[in-house]
Amino acid sequence: MFSHVFVSVSDFERALRFYGPVMDSLGLALRFCEPDRPWAGWHSAGGTRPFFVICTPHDGQPHHPGNGQMVAFAAASREGVRAAYRTALAHGGTCEGPPGLRPQYHDHYYGAYFRDPDGNKLCVASHEPAVDGA
Numbered sequence: 001m002f003s004h005v006f007v008s009v010s011d012f013e014r015a016l017r018f019y020g021p022v023m024d025s026l027g028l029a030l031r032f033c034e035p036d037r038p039w040a041g042w043h044s045a046g047g048t049r050p051f052f053v054i055c056t057p058h059d060g061q062p063h064h065p066g067n068g069q070m071v072a073f074a075a076a077s078r079e080g081v082r083a084a085y086r087t088a089l090a091h092g093g094t095c096e097g098p099p100g101l102r103p104q105y106h107d108h109y110y111g112a113y114f115r116d117p118d119g120n121k122l123c124v125a126s127h128e129p130a131v132d133g134a
Helices: 012-025 078-090
Strands: 004-008 028-034 039-044 051-055 070-074 094-101 110-115 121-126
Touching: 012 028, 012 039, 012 051, 012 078, 078 094, 078 110, 078 121
Parallel strands: 004 051, 070 121
Antiparallel strands: 028 039, 039 051, 094 110, 110 121
C-alpha cells in the first residue's frame, strides 16, 4: 500500500539516536543513512519497501508535529510491543499510553503509544493473541 512514510525531525542526530534502537528492536533494517542530507530510512527485513524515513523538513522551515497524525509499526508479538516501548522511552521518547490491550479496536489489539523527541506520535501494535498468557 505505501511506498514510504516520512517523519520530520528538528535534530537529525538526536532523532537517529532515538529511531535507530527502536527500529532495531522491531527487526527493521537500516536501508540508508545520509547525515549530510540529512535523512535515514528503514525497511522490513528482506524487503525494499515500504520505507520509513526520518528527515529535516525539505522546505527549511521549523518542524511541527501534526495533531492527529501517528505512524503505527507492527510488532510480531506482545513482547515485541513491550520491547519497542521500553527502547523508545530509554532513548528519549515520552509515554502516550503504556503497553496493553485496546479491546475497543479488536480482541487481540495490544499496543503502546509514545512520542519521539520531536513530539511525533508513534505506536507499536501486535494483532496476535497472547502466547502463554503474555
